[in-house]
Amino acid sequence: MRCVICEGREIEEKEVEEEIKIGNDIVLVPVKVKVCMSCGERYYDIETMRMLEEVEDKIEKKQLRFELIGKVLKVAGV
Numbered sequence: 394m395r396c397v398i399c400e401g402r403e404i405e406e407k408e409v410e411e412e413i414k415i416g417n418d419i420v421l422v423p424v425k426v427k428v429c430m431s432c433g434e435r436y437y438d439i440e441t442m443r444m445l446e447e448v449e450d451k452i453e454k455k456q457l458r459f460e461l462i463g464k465v466l467k468v469a470g471v
């Protein structure tokens with residue numbers, strides 16, 4: 394397999410945290426994806442895509458429990 398962006402050959406499976414944005418919140422979902430080592434492009438397989446859709450769906454229906462690991466803060470003015 395070659396990277397379609399940079400044609401690099403080094404593509405490794407890595408565990409990354411995918412960000413799902415729900416309103417003003419960001420939920421991190423640990424997933425295994427193939428990542429191009431040269432440009433960082435991520436390749437999702439169908440199962441991963443489906444899993445992420447499922448997670449998003451569950452979040453909307455409030456069927457998942459979360460662990461609060463931090464807050465996203467925005468500077469209100471300098």
Ligand SMILES: [Zn+2]
Nearest residue numbers: 396399429432
């Ligand atoms: Zn690449």
